[in-house]
């Protein structure tokens with residue numbers, strides 16, 4: 001899957017499917033500080049993202065980048 | 067994951083409430099939390115005219131949407147700070163939001179109305195950008211409220227903001243600030259009443275609220291913010307929150323309920339006498355208010371530094 005991240009904008013590719021919660025853990029991102037979005041929709045932690053999904057991980061902490 | 071309320075498919079987990087919610091019930095949860103904060107701290111009366119400071123970010127736009135939904139009479143106030151692309155883009159988000167929802171909007175423009183922008187003005191005045199910016203925003207917001215006759219001004223400070231400020235004040239034992247840190251500041255000496263209705267919501271809540279309500283907000287951050295201490299405290303608190311859900315809430319609300327009163331004396335001692343600024347008439351504690359002094363320094367002609375000439379280097383006594 002393709003994972004797009006913001007602040008700063010960057011992309012990583014992950015070549016297997018995994019649940020939203022595991023994706024955040026794999027990327028070492030704090031679950032309180034990020035939302036995961038697919039096709040403009042918020043997706044829950046237990047949703048399994050397929051290998052071909054395009055995913056946005058959006059930081060929610062204001063006051064700069066983390 | 068199932069919604070705690072309707073048992074339908076959930077879209078978000080909120081660990082400090084130990085529950086998951088569908089879109090509809092998460093939106094309702096956020097509005098209920100804001101209504102609860104408003105009544106708990108006596109923030110607003112039903113017929114108040116409320117001026118909301120809007121930045122184009124998730125918090126201030128969510129605040130407009132929620133207060134409007136709760137039936138308050140709200141208007142927006144935006145300040146263009148002259149911070150390059152960031153200011154141009156954020157203004158676009160605010161203007162689109164306001165026009166889609168018929169939100170009355172007041173816009174102040176620092177470069178046009180006062181002749182300086184934050185990056186250059188703060189350098190000329192030898193202040194940190196965020197300090198010059200915060201001072202300008204507070205002054206212009208107070209002034210807009212005073213001139214427009216609003217009953218109360220509201221800002222989008224959320225639980226993460228307040229907990230981070232509390233952490234900074236506690237680590238350094240700034241007792242006078244601890245005594246003043248509250249979700250409501252009553253009107254005094256010509257300053258408007260100020261409220262923070264989002265204190266029961268986290269940043270993750272307000273961002274999710276915007277997504278679920280189709281509120282298009284500016285995700286990019288102000289370039290001046292990178293690396294500031296406030297962010298560092300937020301991230302430390304989120305690390306604690308992950309292993310101890312609800313920690314931010316109990317840190318902040320526990321402080322308000324059980325500790326804040328012990329610092330009231332420290333806050334009171336420092337209150338100076340108030341008079342009117344000789345230049346702009348704003349209430350302040352000296353001859354000229356801090357904002358007018360900032361404008362003077364930020365717009366003063368920059369002296370050209372000359373290289374020492376031969377003759378001047380010779381004149382040594």
Ligand code: SF4
Nearest residue numbers: 195196199288290291
């Ligand atoms: S980060 Fe600093 S300079 Fe940028 S808007 Fe916030 S206070 Fe102003």
Ligand SMILES: [Zn+2]
Nearest residue numbers: 069072088091
């Ligand atoms: Zn539901």
Ligand SMILES: [Zn+2]
Nearest residue numbers: 343346355358
């Ligand atoms: Zn003044």
